[in-house]
Amino acid sequence: MATAAVDLDTRVHYLNAGYGIKSWLLTTDHKRIAILYMASITFFFLVGGIAAVLIRIHLIEPNGAIFEPGTYNKLFSMHGIFMVFFFMIPSIPAVLGNFLVPMMIGARDLAFPKLNLLSWYIFMVGGCLALYAVIWGGVDTGWTFYTPLSTTYANTNVLSAALGVFVSGFSSILTGLNFVVTIHKMRAPGMTWFRMPLFLWAMYATSIIQILGTPVVAITLVLVALERLFHVGVFDPAVGGDPILFQHLFWFYSHPAVYIMILPSMGVVSELVTCFSKKRIFGYSFIAFSSVAIAVISFLVWGHHMFVSGQSIYAGIVFSALSFLVAIPSAIKVFNWTATLYKGSVSYQAPMLYALGFIGLFTMGGLTGLFLATLATDTHLHDTYFVVGHFHYIMVGGAVMGYLGGIHFWWPKITGRLYPDGWARLAAAIIFIGFNLTFFPQYMVGYLGMPRRYAIYPPEFQVLNVMSSAGASILAVGYAIPLVYLIWSMRYGPVAGPNPWGAKGLEWETPSPPPTENFEEIPVVREEAYAYGE
Amino acid sequence: MPDHVVPKKIYFAIFASLLALTGLTTGMAYVNLGPWNTIVALIIACCKATLVALFFMHLRWSPRVMRVVLLSALLWLAILISLTTTDFFSRDWIPIPEGWESSLLRRENFNRNPRGQPATWREPQSFARNAGRDASTNLEVLTPRAGTSGS
């Protein structure tokens, strides 16, 4: 113990390789950039989370407890914009991806380290623009910026919010670009495509979506800005434009965007499930191909957000059928994870609890998505709380739990310290309970007809809304606890060795924390991925 | 490390072809081909773009992955354009006017039902509820009050 502590202090690794703010703000080390991102997205999560807390408190009363409807509109817009664009989309790619992709692949850094740093700065500029929008009066169009509200009728800070999203999109593009080139060109000797950890396949699939989808929402927001500023009316019916075109262009990105949010989490879960069952993953190539299939098919289904918008019914039929198709690869993954658990030597540390929570909650969210993919039932459920419940089960019950599981799993590698697992397991349980109490009533109240984005609701829905708000308070406590013990562990946690979990993977063959160059010499890969029990 | 150095005469040959094709496409615009004008113009544009990509951008001598990247981008663009146009161009396949709900908002449709037929406005009926329950179905028996249903 004493020698380990001395090693941590005297050994040079990426955290103590340079001190001072310049060494952090001008770093090109992918690991430091990952930490910068981690701090930024945590901040934006708090911003979006405060909006969520205010929304849930407001919805305790049927007539709205606190806010005017106009202010309520600004709150759910702020919640959506910050959570989607400034927390969920960067979360795993920019934090865990940046940290782990070079290490898992056996490289010293990403292909373009300076571009990586630029990506973080672009992200911060976008975030500041969005913050400006919120502080200087808010934006009330929803995170979806539908026209003609956003282009013509809104009196709020649409431009700066849209500009913030536009700018941060380029951060997303550059990150994806970096990952694709790194995975194609910088794999260690012996690391064939099918020996890569599944996390890398997930990051590759995510990067494809980031690269091909984000530019479309970028140009769409440019058109919204042009119409708002200069009355260049591409979506304006007065000159023959069609607001539905905006929806097509917007959702062409924003549907694949939700897969940007879930695919990395699925990659994390693949890593966690194998390590904590001490068993080779079941169906490696099925999971790998499913990741890519999800990325490709996700671009074919965006019209399912527009079934009742005035889109033609025939297009609706096509999109509905394709939306059923996209559920299949996700289901394949769930089956494969479950088969991995079967007859494995399962242990229930905190990362595994998050992974198991993911599998259950993502399945529920995914199944409710099928109700929404069906044209007939979607007519009733569209724009109700059923949709809100559906996507929160996937994004919070799925993606965020995957993110937290990943943070806990790789925390010893990132910081060189262990966190207290008892507290971590308690927090995971509180999050699970709070989450279900918050969002399951939303399915029920949505099915009963409560519309979303409404500041008031009929009194008969109050019980379910109060349950949801109570769950939100528990969920908030659950999220606060890791913040405390993780920060505590950075100073007082026991020092971690290179591989506290006994996991397989190149990143576990380096010291914790790793040296700046990751590897003394580039490793040569001789065994398959997840060679547990060999 | 340096990849293939392209001889200058290939560059000049491609340059000349591009200028010729530009002249061709401009000239073809002055010839009446009806709907084929657009198709011819697009085909010529694709030829020019292919020449630039293959020779000026060195795709002919680049690793296969670059071609896959370009073709994927074009495929994705095709997906965007084609699926969006299926919406716009199948809207009037439905016998009911496009967006039947919104068509009801037009002034001339204020007195039509969703099938486009003239709607007749009737006063809502009011019912008395004190006749008890039907024995077989257990549903309440409702009797219309006199004089409440309009014509």
Next chain:
Amino acid sequence: MADSHAGSALAHQFEDLEQQHDAADLGMWIFLATEVMFFGGLFAGYTIYRNLYEPGFAAGSHMLNVTIGAINTAVLICSSLTMALAVRAAQIGKRSSLLTCLILTIMLGLAFILIKLTLEWRHDYLEGFVPGLNFTFAGPNAKSVELFFCFYFTMTGVHALHMVVGVGVLGVLLAQAWKGRFGPERYNAVETAGLYWHFVDIVWIFLFPLLYLIGGRY
């Protein structure tokens, strides 16, 4: 000689110059894929409205000057040639050719932008064809013509913005080439800038027929 030069040209994350070159190329091609999708949104909207409002779009297109458009197309094709020659000069280490070709490319790019600004856009402004600013066309299909000009200015505007950025990048490369930075082992930057420049040319190759030659000129 090769080692010290290679040592300074090789970034620390790469194993050898070939890997570095391939990575830079792949990176730029992926960026161009994002640009395809960026312009693609505009092309998608254009395709739909063009098919919905054919007479109006044809009328709008007829108000553009085909000759100037064709000249601009030729200017860009020339600049692509000089750019390709510049990359070749960097590859074989001929500094004087590299400088000449870069300067020619920059001048042709500036010529394109100048022609656009002074001969086309200024003329459109004076004729009252700019939506949101002074659009005053009052013939048949006036609304579709206005929609056409919305697309015309947005598409050529975004394209011109990309040209300006390209000219800026080439200017930086010119300064570096002047200092003798490029040679057979270090020409990635010129090649990647070349890829970008050719792509901007390709976008114009599609913009020209779609904007200027609709509905025929017979």
